[in-house]
Amino acid sequence: xxxxxxxxxxxxxxxxxxxxxxxxxxxxxxxxxxxxxxxxxxxxxxxxxxxxxxxxxxxxxxxxxxxxxxxxxxxxxxxxxxxxxxxxxxxxxxxxxxxxxxxxxxxxxxxxxxxxxxxxxxxxxxxxxxxxxxxxxxxxxxxxxxxxxxxxxxxxxxxxxxxxxxxxxxxxxxxxxxxxxxxxxxxxxxxxxxxxxxxxxxxxxxxxxxxxxxxxxxxxxxxxxxxxxxxxxxxxxxxxxxxxxxxxxxxxxxxxxxxxxxxxxxxxxxxxxxxxxxxxxxxxxxxxxxxxxxxxxxxxxxxxxxxxxxxxxxxxxxxxxxxxxxxxxxxxxxxxxxxxxxxxxxxxxxxxxx
Amino acid sequence: xxxxxxxxxxxxxxxxxxxxxxxxxxxxxxxxxxxxxxxxxxxxxxxxxxxxxxxxxxxxxxxxxxxxxxxxxxxxxxxxxxxxxxxxxxxxxxxxxxxxxxxxxxxxxxxxxxxxxxxxxxxxxxxxxxxxxxxxxxxxxxxxxxxxxxxxxxxxxxxxxxxxxxxxxxxxxxxxxxxxxxxxxxxxxxxxxxxxxxxxxxxxxxxxxxxxxxxxxxxxxxxxxxxxxxxxxxxxxxxxxx
Numbered sequence: 001x002x003x004x005x006x007x008x009x010x011x012x013x014x015x016x017x018x019x020x021x022x023x024x025x026x027x028x029x030x031x032x033x034x035x036x037x038x039x040x041x042x043x044x045x046x047x048x049x050x051x052x053x054x055x056x057x058x059x060x061x062x063x064x065x066x067x068x069x070x071x072x073x074x075x076x077x078x079x080x081x082x083x084x085x086x087x088x089x090x091x092x093x094x095x096x097x098x099x100x101x102x103x104x105x106x107x108x109x110x111x112x113x114x115x116x117x118x119x120x121x122x123x124x125x126x127x128x129x130x131x132x133x134x135x136x137x138x139x140x141x142x143x144x145x146x147x148x149x150x151x152x153x154x155x156x157x158x159x160x161x162x163x164x165x166x167x168x169x170x171x172x173x174x175x176x177x178x179x180x181x182x183x184x185x186x187x188x189x190x191x192x193x194x195x196x197x198x199x200x201x202x203x204x205x206x207x208x209x210x211x212x213x214x215x216x217x218x219x220x221x222x223x224x225x226x227x228x229x230x231x232x233x234x235x236x237x238x239x240x241x242x243x244x245x246x247x248x249x250x251x252x253x254x255x256x257x258x259x260x261x262x263x264x265x266x267x268x269x270x271x272x273x274x275x276x277x278x279x280x281x282x283x284x285x286x287x288x289x290x291x292x293x294x295x296x297x298x299x300x301x302x303x304x305x306x307x308x309x310x311x312x313x314x315x316x317x318x319x320x321x322x323x324x325x326x327x328x329x330x331x332x333x334x335x336x337x338x339x340x341x342x343x344x345x346x347x348x349x350x351x352x353x354x
Numbered sequence: 355x356x357x358x359x360x361x362x363x364x365x366x367x368x369x370x371x372x373x374x375x376x377x378x379x380x381x382x383x384x385x386x387x388x389x390x391x392x393x394x395x396x397x398x399x400x401x402x403x404x405x406x407x408x409x410x411x412x413x414x415x416x417x418x419x420x421x422x423x424x425x426x427x428x429x430x431x432x433x434x435x436x437x438x439x440x441x442x443x444x445x446x447x448x449x450x451x452x453x454x455x456x457x458x459x460x461x462x463x464x465x466x467x468x469x470x471x472x473x474x475x476x477x478x479x480x481x482x483x484x485x486x487x488x489x490x491x492x493x494x495x496x497x498x499x500x501x502x503x504x505x506x507x508x509x510x511x512x513x514x515x516x517x518x519x520x521x522x523x524x525x526x527x528x529x530x531x532x533x534x535x536x537x538x539x540x541x542x543x544x545x546x547x548x549x550x551x552x553x554x555x556x557x558x559x560x561x562x563x564x565x566x567x568x569x570x571x572x573x574x575x576x577x578x579x580x581x582x583x584x585x586x587x588x589x590x591x592x593x594x595x596x
Contacts, residue, residue, distance in 0.1 A: 073432065
């Protein structure tokens with residue numbers, strides 16, 4: 001692993017694209033939608049230089065199904081979109097989960113429901129963490145909070161997808177997507193490389209082996225239940241091993257803020273400011289939204305502690321926090337959506353009502 | 355003595371789930387024979403989407419992928435672009451290719467994807483119980499046109515092969531049928547040509563096969579073949595379209 005000395009100024013969308021390319025992503029299919037267009041344009045420019053495949057598909061449906069085909073052939077395949085487009089991709093994501101294919105899906109969230117607007121939002125939390133399509137399945141959901149993290153999360157997203165043969169989703173938002181920050185870029189991060197030999201199930205032509213079939217259809221009685229139990233076993237393993245979070249000043253904290261993605265940066269500023277004023281306040285920032293990092297909460301369940309969940313949505317992650325603390329502590333909530341972003345002032349004001 | 359007829363290597367030795375007199379078993383076998391004859395079994399990848407087509411991967415003995423309803427040509431595009439040296443084909447019904455998957459069909463053809471498409475047109479939705487297909491004939495009774503398809507209500511049988519022939523990216527389109535041994539031989543020849551075109555990197559090739567569905571046409575297997583000849587082929591003329 002070598003680290004470039006020079007910092008590069010990039011938007012979050014571009015950093016995700018560059019991070020994907022550095023992870024060995026060799027197939028991208030997408031369809032235009034704001035606020036993620038920089039990502040698609042970056043892929044259109046850079047993918048051919050790396051002899052990878054870029055396709056502007058005729059629809060989100062086609063894009064996710066092209067990713068299905070590419071992933072089935074053993075490629076490191078990816079697509080990206082924003083909320084309404086991600087809704088369209090849900091059928092394909094369910095099939096990818098059902099066929100146990102590795103793929104990465106990026107959602108640069110905007111306001112909803114319906115056409116909504118193009119402002120930042122976190123309103124797709126339920127869709128991302130509760131299997132947005134049909135059937136009992138999960139995707140691993142990773143939420144970056146800054147451009148550097150968005151870049152570094154891509155090799156992780158691909159390697160988790162490969163390791164568990166599962167779709168992983170990057171849950172970004174319009175603020176992070178459009179924001180420019182200097183990043184330190186790694187070149188060809190080999191930590192997360194995977195040998196093609198491990199993809200024994202891929203469609204390559206049946207030379208020298210029995211034919212492979214990629215499918216999610218189990219017609220005989222009992223077969224689908226057996227397959228579902230296999231998936232559940234995998235999900236249990238992921239819940240145990242892959243919870244990720246950042247904790248800030250939790251040691252003596254009497255008030256703990258919980259926020260993810262762009263929202264967590266604003267919450268973190270509140271923690272720093274109030275700590276200077278002597279207030280015992282901390283932050284839990286979930287990095288994996290599924291599996292939800294319940295472990296972050298286990299040592300902080302004293303009845304004296306008060307929680308405040310802050311979202312750019314109306315009480316979606318709040319449900320997971322309540323499940324994590326299981327009634328042992330009080331959990332307050334502050335949320336705005338449709339382009340509204342809770343401010344530091346509003347957060348401080350909410351603390352007084354806890 | 356030379357053996358001139360045997361079970362294709364690319365076809366597993368199991369019985370199919372298809373109804374008596376269905377054309378799918380014949381079409382699946384023709385594909386297996388062509389794959390054997392072109393010696394491409396070890397590099398062919400089939401894509402079978404939702405519909406009666408979907409379980410074809412249980413009968414072929416080579417690599418296959420399932421696809422969601424209508425998405426076969428998007429899945430096939432992904433496979434072929436990643437593995438241009440493999441031979442990739444789709445096996446789609448009329449509902450899949452010409453209703454729910456119309457956009458994927460037209461755009462894969464228009465991009466000139468170097469793919470082979472075997473399009474089974476039986477003018478009906480078989481797997482779901484005989485509903486109206488985009489290719490259902492005027493007057494044809496189905497579960498969702500109990501009094502027969504009426505142009506002013508349900509529109510006309512969709513001639514997607516003729517539509518696709520207008521696209522510059524398309525290399526080859528032929529319509530054949532399974533109504534007699536002679537027509538079956540012509541179908542095999544067209545399928546072979548469609549695969550040969552891909553091997554020679556000529557671009558998008560499609561064979562539309564008029565195929566019997568006695569169960570949902572409410573006809574005997576023999577009458578079904580006559581219906582293809584006397585009625586269906588009048589709406590969907592056989593022969594080379596492009």
